[in-house]
Amino acid sequence: MTPHQPIPQDVSLLPVLRQLTDCYLQVERTSTRQIEATGLTHPQFDIVVTLGDTPGMSCKDLGEQTFITKGTLTSVLDRLEGKGLVVRSRGTQDTRQIFCALTPAGQALYERIFLPFVESIRPRIGVLSDVEQDQLIALLQKLKSGFAGS
Helix, strand or coil, X not given: CCCCCCCCHHHCCHHHHHHHXXXXXXXXXXXHHHHHCCCCCHHHHHHHHHHCCCCCEEHHHHHHHCCXXXXXXXXXXXXXXXXXXXXXXXXXXXXXXXXXXECHHHHHHHHXXXXXXXXXXXXXXXCCCHHHHHHHHHHHHXXXXXXXXX
């Protein structure tokens, strides 16, 4: 029996995975502090900022533009509706479609919380130049496509 030969670090992908995970966790910690200060959960915040400054959108579009799973979306919308921040209505052309929009109170909350959130994150992402940010976006999209369908 041959002795075990460790896999060299440079081919194991661990350095890439560690950096990617570490970065994600830092973003998560920072954004969590900011979001908790608004009194919203992550999914609620995601919906409010996605609907902010829009006339609203279908639940289908909202689900596609947020990080919220279809199964969770209804309960998050229920809570936001209960807080008076979101209103749902039937589609005018297709009554099977549910349309979501911020109420005036929801829009006011969006206006109060979104720019401070962006401004708190901006210096952290600002360590990258505009060119580097574009490169990072392209690289992350490429990496994401490598995981698609798995």
